[in-house]
Amino acid sequence: MVQRLTTAAADFDGQLTTLLSRKQEASPAVAEAVRGIIQQVIKEGDGALRDLTRRFDSHEADSLAISVAERDAAADRASPEAVAALEAAAARIETYHRKQMPDDELYTDEEGVTLGWRWTPLEAVGLYVPGGLASYPSSVLMNAIPPRVAAVPRMVMVVPTPDGQINPLVMAAARICGIEEIYRIGGAQAVAALAYGTETIASVDKIVGPGNAYVAAAKREVFGHVGIDSIAGPSEIVVVSDNRSPAPWVAADLLSQAEHDPSSQSILITDDAAFADAVEGAAEDLLAVSPREAITRRAWEQNSALIVVRRLGGDGMEVVNRLAPEHLELAVDKPEDLLPSIRHAGAIFLGRHTPEAVGDYVAGPNHVLPTARAARFSSGLSVADFLKRSSLIGCSAESLEVIGPLAMTLAEKEGLWAHGESVRQRLEDRGQ
Amino acid sequence: MVQRLTTAAADFDGQLTTLLSRKQEASPAVAEAVRGIIQQVIKEGDGALRDLTRRFDSHEADSLAISVAERDAAADRASPEAVAALEAAAARIETYHRKQMPDDELYTDEEGVTLGWRWTPLEAVGLYVPGGLASYPSSVLMNAIPPRVAAVPRMVMVVPTPDGQINPLVMAAARICGIEEIYRIGGAQAVAALAYGTETIASVDKIVGPGNAYVAAAKREVFGHVGIDSIAGPSEIVVVSDNRSPAPWVAADLLSQAEHDPSSQSILITDDAAFADAVEGAAEDLLAVSPREAITRRAWEQNSALIVVRRLGGDGMEVVNRLAPEHLELAVDKPEDLLPSIRHAGAIFLGRHTPEAVGDYVAGPNHVLPTARAARFSSGLSVADFLKRSSLIGCSAESLEVIGPLAMTLAEKEGLWAHGESVRQRLEDRGQ
Structure with a gap:
């Protein structure tokens, strides 16, 4: 009942x-096992990935990469009706996410200071796709379309293939999203490879996508070294x-x-x-x-x-x-x-x-959403998660004369001598 | 050289x-000590805060709160010139951050589906301010003005007062930012109190602000239970x-x-x-x-x-x-x-x-910025860090007939029966 x-x-x-x-919090035992796996991947690279794949996914990953030809051969085995539905979904998801693209800003204020910001895409994003039963093609779309809209140049997918089995519809989703760099690895070892790189796999800047307790613990562990989406x-x-x-x-x-x-x-x-x-x-x-x-x-x-x-x-x-x-x-x-x-x-x-x-x-909106009451402080996945904002500040000699003295006062109070000096020199040189 | x-x-x-x-990565010893402190605060609440404050900050925090009267008495001891500079800085920071306020969106697409999103502020934000030499009033402005612009209703400041000393200019900055809930605690114990709450301190939804290695480790530890800004x-x-x-x-x-x-x-x-x-x-x-x-x-x-x-x-x-x-x-x-x-x-x-x-x-722009190459995947602090976005989706009976069948196809392929059923029932009932 x-x-x-x-x-x-x-x-x-x-x-x-x-x-x-x-x-449920991740268990300390999982966290410890995951730290060991990450260290193994950092030290042994591809060799560690092959060992761990043999152990956890029961197959020999002689080639870590799933080639575009393999992707397409698998995708071609998917049901045409399902592929058509994925394509229609992808178009709707893309349309919605395009509306999220933020604008750059640049203006000059009353004091003559140029201010604003500028958005740039991340350079490389890793997408974790679970294997087996929880391998959802819809998740591929939801995680891969926002970075594509953000114009991220390099997208890498990792997907475990237990017993060597590849999910045709996941490969169809990868093809729809234009993902060409795919590796047949999973678990904490895949997260470690994306975060730290190996001989074969160049590291990425952010890792997104759902996974089991080991994947979640690995994402928490590499957070800071790379970006992550959230712990779902x-x-x-x-x-x-x-x-x-x-x-x-x-x-x-x-x-x-x-x-x-x-x-x-x-x-x-x-x-x-x-x-x-x-x-x-x-x-x-x-x-x-x-x-x-x-x-x-x-x-x-x-x-x-x-x-x-x-x-x-x-x-x-x-x-x-x-x-x-x-x-x-x-x-x-x-x-x-x-x-x-x-x-x-x-x-x-x-x-x-x-x-x-x-x-x-x-x-159209993203299905990657905050769970466990995290909606109190966070949002679903969006294009902004694949962009970052550089602030822009430009003083002329004149506007520095207006705002520079305030900075000197505060620098002095905070005991940061060179901060004040960097302003003082410019004002003095101009004063001469 | x-x-x-x-x-x-x-x-x-x-x-x-x-x-x-x-x-430099945080040491495992620091992380372990911090986990112990967090557990102590969860179990013993205010008592733990008083014990730890006696041990680390060498004073008796009989009253954990710094009252508004105490804040103002301390602020009144600050140099008027510095307070005026802080006020001028606060006005410029506020003007810049107001331009970051994102817009809500609501539209109906060609298929008749209503789509959009809606921004809402976080409900409670905790601001960590370091004590002693690194206690910078400018950091108070930079961390407190964005949530104020975002209309966060509850702002809590924690600041350790080693040997009972309160920094007048930090209190002046708090007054400028309208912060009225302040506690004389610091370190991992302050982060734990903000994240989990005690008898005196109600928990918050996100914790921001700089701190030493213990504070950074504590923020990493509570991440997920509450939001954090970044590990600086x-x-x-x-x-x-x-x-x-x-x-x-x-x-x-x-x-x-x-x-x-x-x-x-x-x-x-x-x-x-x-x-x-x-x-x-x-x-x-x-x-x-x-x-x-x-x-x-x-x-x-x-x-x-x-x-x-x-x-x-x-x-x-x-x-x-x-x-x-x-x-x-x-x-x-x-x-x-x-x-x-x-x-x-x-x-x-x-x-x-x-x-x-x-x-x-x-x-005007925020001085809380990504360090250690994190600018590859993250941005400085902004108003958006204190807002979250709810996506909005509305189907009419008619538009569900257009997009519903696609969802049914994909739900079936992913083996999610009730997902498909929730659409099928609506379409069938309408068909009758």
Whole structure:
């Protein structure tokens, strides 16, 4: 049975806190194993990659690279219908992300100081793609299209190929994204190779893409030496619905996150207890026919909840902000009325006809979103993650006379002598 | 003596790599000590903060909070001239950062799908201010003004007060920035309190600000649970100059970074060996009179370099991009001609009359910038660091009919049954 909560209960705050505290930290044992693997890759390079691939993926990676010919041969085995859907999705994702391109700025202020900034793309980005069952072609699109829009010149994909098996649709996605540099490696060793480089693999500047606990721990370990996207946790959804949504729609939306992983979390917020009953019943009906029942039921019964609130736009929105969900559906007639009250959410799905699944695949916005309440302080993946901003400052001799003395005063107070001297000399030389 | 390199040397690449590899990683011992401190704060709360403050800062923090009255009493002891300079600097910093405010977006595409995004501020930000000598009021402005511009409602400052001493100008900066919640704690324990909260201190969502090795390790440790700005390393500057800049100006600019810390790095790139000689001589003259000679000389002689290149706009820019410096001065007549070749730099100072020091204090752009080559993949602090973006997706029944089937195809290929089901139900119900 799925948990039931109500904001009317005296201990609601405590119950909600328990619901929020499910986040699993990486174990120290995983972190230690990962540090060992990273050191091995730094020391032994390609040899370490071959050893570890033999050990973890059970095949000989004689050639670490998957050539463009191999990529295409695999991609050609993918279903044409699925490839066409990927292409249509890619076009929509690209259109949306192009709107995110930020502008450069350059202006001269009243004091005559030239100010502004300038965006430039990263030079090399590594994309981690999980192997096996969790190898999702849609993730390739979501991680590879933003850097392509940002004009990153070098994109590298790593994907483990357990027992030598290559996923045709992942290769089709790579082809659609124009990725030509691909290596058949995975795990912490692939992250280490991207961060530090080996004889075959030149290092990159940032690593993105989902992975298991070892990949997450490796990304945390190399963070700072290279950039990383974020440490993704289990997926989550919050559906806010009045009693006028069809219960089976809402149940399917909730289960669509629960089916990802036993540690996923799905939460309904409604103002009608009878509607919560109807959703629970509809979920049971769906679970009975789902081919992923085992996973889905664990997430549903262990981590999920139906929360009855007094008013969707009142205590309902307070609960939403406490949860700071990755995905938030507003299954009501006027979602725009609720929007101003929402302070934290990775992606917001507006109205009853917008199942979260369209956001996973084809709507256009990125499906890489902050999990585990990280929407309190971070955003989904975007073009800006593949650009960086250089600030621009230009003084003329005249404008330095205006603002330079302020800098000298503050430098003196901070005891930074040469800072002041660098301004003083220029002002003095001009004064002569 | 400062190192001399030339791109004409056969082993230049190797020499440059050595110059680049100075970055010091945090020691495992520091990380372990910090993990212990964090656990202690999580378990014992305020008690742990008082114990650790007694141990590390040698005073009794009976009241952890510095009240607004205490803040103002301390601020009133600051020099009026310095306070006026801080106020002028704050106004310029605010004006620049207001231009960074991003726009929301909402549009309906050809398929009838409503798409866009919406920015919201973080709810609570913690600002770490180092104590003692490295307690810089300018850092308070640079870290506190962007969240204020972003409309973050709660700002918390932590600042250690060794032996109970409060820095008047830091308190003046806090007052200028409207910071009213201040605690007299520092080190890893302050970071832990901000991240996890104690009886007295409510937790925040993101922690920014510079600190020593313990603070840096603590920020790395709590990253993910809360947001952090970046792990700052020693300061760096690269000055690109032809032989027409006054050598003492360039020397002062180079030493203004060297004087921060013995591990700072200052690099001159010039196309004239005789000019490099002149700068070296001028630096010696300055070192002889600097009150910070000991620190400055260590950074200058151990980590810094004069690099002679063939052409500033050619191999000179390649060296700049390899270095990816925090601060880059273009001390030439037409800096705009070099700009297109620059791929990585935290802040760029245009022309001979723009000493880096104006950027530290009063120009307007942020002085919190990526160090240790992180400009390859990250940017200086900005208003965007205190906002997050929720993507918006809205389908009508009609537009779901257009894009829904694509999502169903891809969900099926990825084996995510309920994802497909959530779309199928809506399409079927409409079809009836």
